[in-house]
Amino acid sequence: xxxxxxxxxxxxxxxxxxxxxxxxLCTVCRLRRPAFTRAWSCYPYEGPLQDAIRxxxxxxxxxxxxxxxxxxxxxxxxxxxxxxxxxxxxxxSRLREREFNQSLLLADRLSRRLGVPLSYGNLVRLRDxxxxxxxxxxxxxxxxxxxxxxxxPEEVDGKRLLLxxxxxxxxxxxNECAKALRKAGxxxxxxxxxxxxM
Numbered sequence: 620x621x622x623x624x625x626x627x628x629x630x631x632x633x634x635x636x637x638x639x640x641x642x643x644l645c646t647v648c649r650l651r652r653p654a655f656t657r658a659w660s661c662y663p664y665e666g667p668l669q670d671a672i673r674x675x676x677x678x679x680x681x682x683x684x685x686x687x688x689x690x691x692x693x694x695x696x697x698x699x700x701x702x703x704x705x706x707x708x709x710x711x712s713r714l715r716e717r718e719f720n721q722s723l724l725l726a727d728r729l730s731r732r733l734g735v736p737l738s739y740g741n742l743v744r745l746r747d748x749x750x751x752x753x754x755x756x757x758x759x760x761x762x763x764x765x766x767x768x769x770x771x772p773e774e775v776d777g778k779r780l781l782l783x784x785x786x787x788x789x790x791x792x793x794n795e796c797a798k799a800l801r802k803a804g805x806x807x808x809x810x811x812x813x814x815x816x817m
Contacts, residue, residue, distance in 0.1 A: 653790060653794045653797065654794050654795075654797035654798040654800075654801050654808065655782070655793060655794060655797035655808045655809065655810050656807040656808055656809050657699070657809050657810070658787065658790065658793065658809070658810035658811070658812070659695060659809075659810070659811050659812070660787045660811075660812045660813070660814060660815030661690070661691050661694035661695055661811070661812070661813050661814065662690070662694065662813065662814050662815075663814065663815060663817050664786050664814035664815055664816045664817065665817060668690075668813075668814055669814070671683055671686075671687065672687070672785055672786060672813065672814060675687060675721060675785075676721045676785060679717070679718065679719070681719055681724065684721070684724035684725065684727075684728065685728065687725060687728075687813060688724065688725050688727070688728020688729060688732075689728065689732075690813070691725055691728070691729055691811070691813045692728065692729055692732040692733070695729070695811055698733060698781065698809075698811070699779070699781070699807075699809050700779065701735055701778075701779045701780060701781040701807075701809060702735070702736075702778040702779050702780065703735065703736050703737070703738050703774075703775070703778055703780055703781070704726050704729060704730045704733070704735055704736070704737045704738070704780070704781045704782075704783055705726065705737070705738050705739070705741070705742050705780055705781070705782050705783070705796075705800075706720060706722035706723040706725070706726040706727075706737075706739060706742075706782075706783050706784070707722040707742075707782060707783070707784040707792055707793065707796055708720065708722075708742050708743050708744045708767070708796075709722075709744060710744040710745075710746065710747040710748070712747045713744075713747060721785050722783055722784045722785055723739055725783055725784075725785060725813060726739075726783035729781075729783055729811070735781070738774060738775075740770070741769055741770050741771050741774055741775065742767060742768075742769055742770075742782075742796060742799065742800065743767065743768055743769075743770060744766055744767055745765070745766055745767065745768050746766055748763055748766050763791055763792060763795040764795070765795075766795055767795055767796050767798075767799040768799055769799050769800060769802070769803035772803035772804055775800055775803050775804060775805045776803065776804030776805070777804060777805075777806050778805055778806060779805075779806055779807040779809070780800055780805050780807065780808050780809065781809045781810070781811055782796055782797065782800070782808055782809065782810045782811070783810075783811055783812070784810070784811075784812045784813075785812060785813050785814070786812055786813065786814050786815070786816065787810070787812040787814070787815040787816070788815075788816045790810075793810045793812070796808075797810070
């Protein structure tokens with residue numbers, strides 16, 4: 620699922636690969652371009668997949684990472700030509716609490732399948748933010764503003780990057796990550812998520 624532009628909740632979104640034509644742009648993306656080049660969500664966030672993602676993320680069922688990563692890869696084989704994959708980072712305190720980064724586990728599987736290097740630890744979350752699921756769209760924007768940074772800009776300068784996350788809701792998280800990566804000199808920032816809320 621994706622769109623030539625990424626953010627409106629439609630059957631899927633526009634810069635977000637959706638079930639629209641490849642050049643379709645949603646209304647939101649036409650009005651305000653995101654920092655990322657294009658985004659794809661592999662599946663709708665519903666039914667058994669939603670249950671599996673929740674078990675994976677909130678109930679420490681890390682064994683699901685392999686199956687979910689394979690599912691992600693099977694829907695994203697024709698990915699754009701990129702130099703590197705990066706997971707959406709967790710803040711250190713959230714990582715200590717959860718003991719794993721679900722986006723890193725998915726990115727690792729996708730990296731191996733695509734044969735593209737994975738960069739972990741360069742894109743960092745500077746502060747522990749409120750969980751986005753509890754917030755309105757405007758509160759999400761405020762919550763994540765300047766929450767991400769790139770430690771080694773020379774590693775992303777001029778590169779085409781693929782940012783990986785589990786679920787795309789409003790796109791605020793990946794957009795803030797993309798802003799930090801663009802500021803560090805990234806040529807393109809593509810986004811792939813396993814699922815998208817409808």
